[in-house]
Amino acid sequence: MTNLAIAANGLHKSYGDKTVLDGIDLRVPEGTVFSLLGPNGAGKTTAVKILSTLIPPGPGSGQIRIGGHDLATAPQAVRASIGVTGQFSAVDGLITGEENMLLMADLHRLPKTEGRRVAAELLERFDLTDAAKKPASAYSGGMKRRLDIAMTLVGDPRIIFLDEPTTGLDPRSRHTMWGIIRELVTGGVTVFLTTQYLEEADQLADRIAVLNNGRIAAEGTADELKRLVPGGHVRLRFTDPTAYRSAASALHDATTDDEALALQILSDGSQRDLRTILDRLDTAGIQADELTVHTPDLDDVFFALTGPTVPAQTKETTR
Ligand SMILES: Nc1ncnc2c1ncn2[C@@H]1O[C@H](COP(=O)(O)OP(=O)(O)OP(=O)(O)O)[C@@H](O)[C@H]1O
Numbered sequence: 001m002t003n004l005a006i007a008a009n010g011l012h013k014s015y016g017d018k019t020v021l022d023g024i025d026l027r028v029p030e031g032t033v034f035s036l037l038g039p040n041g042a043g044k045t046t047a048v049k050i051l052s053t054l055i056p057p058g059p060g061s062g063q064i065r066i067g068g069h070d071l072a073t074a075p076q077a078v079r080a081s082i083g084v085t086g087q088f089s090a091v092d093g094l095i096t097g098e099e100n101m102l103l104m105a106d107l108h109r110l111p112k113t114e115g116r117r118v119a120a121e122l123l124e125r126f127d128l129t130d131a132a133k134k135p136a137s138a139y140s141g142g143m144k145r146r147l148d149i150a151m152t153l154v155g156d157p158r159i160i161f162l163d164e165p166t167t168g169l170d171p172r173s174r175h176t177m178w179g180i181i182r183e184l185v186t187g188g189v190t191v192f193l194t195t196q197y198l199e200e201a202d203q204l205a206d207r208i209a210v211l212n213n214g215r216i217a218a219e220g221t222a223d224e225l226k227r228l229v230p231g232g233h234v235r236l237r238f239t240d241p242t243a244y245r246s247a248a249s250a251l252h253d254a255t256t257d258d259e260a261l262a263l264q265i266l267s268d269g270s271q272r273d274l275r276t277i278l279d280r281l282d283t284a285g286i287q288a289d290e291l292t293v294h295t296p297d298l299d300d301v302f303f304a305l306t307g308p309t310v311p312a313q314t315k316e317t318t319r
């Protein structure tokens with residue numbers, strides 16, 4: 001059995017009479033990426049802050065162990081084994097990137113030469129060497145975020161918490177960040193990640209938990225979560241309204257979209273299922289102009305599991 005980097009039982013937290021976390025359990029094996037998803041205000045940052053000792057867990061919470069240390073009795077040992085990149089930047093804009101790094105080295109009580117070596121190495125790794133002597137206020141959002149994470153890594157933590165590390169980054173910077181996170185995991189680091197980007201969780205996370213109304217609404221691998229929601233379908237598009245109408249009357253179970261001249265048939269996307277659908281089309285003499293297969297993605301999962309105000313099906317699906 002693998003060791004757990006993070007093990008939290010019955011995590012509670014309330015603010016006044018508002019319950020934010022209503023007894024959640026979290027288990028993250030060493031060297032894996034765990035992603036906590038949830039709508040705005042779900043309690044992701046609250047969970048990160050509790051697990052990283054920044055705020056105390058609420059009364060009634062069970063045991064929390066981080067890196068093998070009990071958070072209640074050994075918070076210093078927990079702090080020594082973790083790094084935290086908060087949702088909002090910890091970068092000081094008034095000083096240079098290099099000075100920010102050296103400040104972190106001092107906080108970790110690294111000897112001066114060692115601190116300079118680590119700072120230079122990380123600045124290089126995060127492609128910030130050229131900008132090292134510039135004030136951080138002059139950095140772009142992506143550069144600041146890279147500096148943020150570089151600062152988190154100064155103490156060589158084995159467990160890192162990344163609260164929305166790529167929010168606001170352009171696609172290229174986001175991919176760079178994903179590469180950095182993957183490298184960390186290859187090096188054995190455990191990553192606890194919150195994100196608003198479902199594709200990010202899909203790309204990076206070994207396991208994903210969806211937080212909603214204070215509880216974990218679902219947890220599993222990206223594939224396991226996708227299997228929880230219907231959303232897979234075959235879409236047939238027509239250009240000729242007459243062909244569309246005769247197809248619609250031949251396929252009773254299809255959902256119609258008169259405006260787009262499109263039909264949707266529920267499907268798990270398997271070869272067998274597709275063959276059945278194609279046979280039915282042939283038998284009915286239906287010639288669609290376009291046939292596309294849609295498998296459910298994490299967006300479908302997210303909408304299905306969080307918030308009743310959001311329709312379960314979005315995008316072009318109009319079932
Ligand atoms: N110090 C505080 N005092 C009172 N309420 C708080 C405090 N911190 C957080 N909250 C409330 O707790 C809830 C959860 O907040 P949290 O920041 O954990 O959400 P989140 O999932 O990180 O959201 P986002 O996606 O917007 O970052 C929110 O309703 C928030 O208003």
Ligand SMILES: [Mg+2]
Nearest residue numbers: 044045046087
């Ligand atoms: Mg947050």
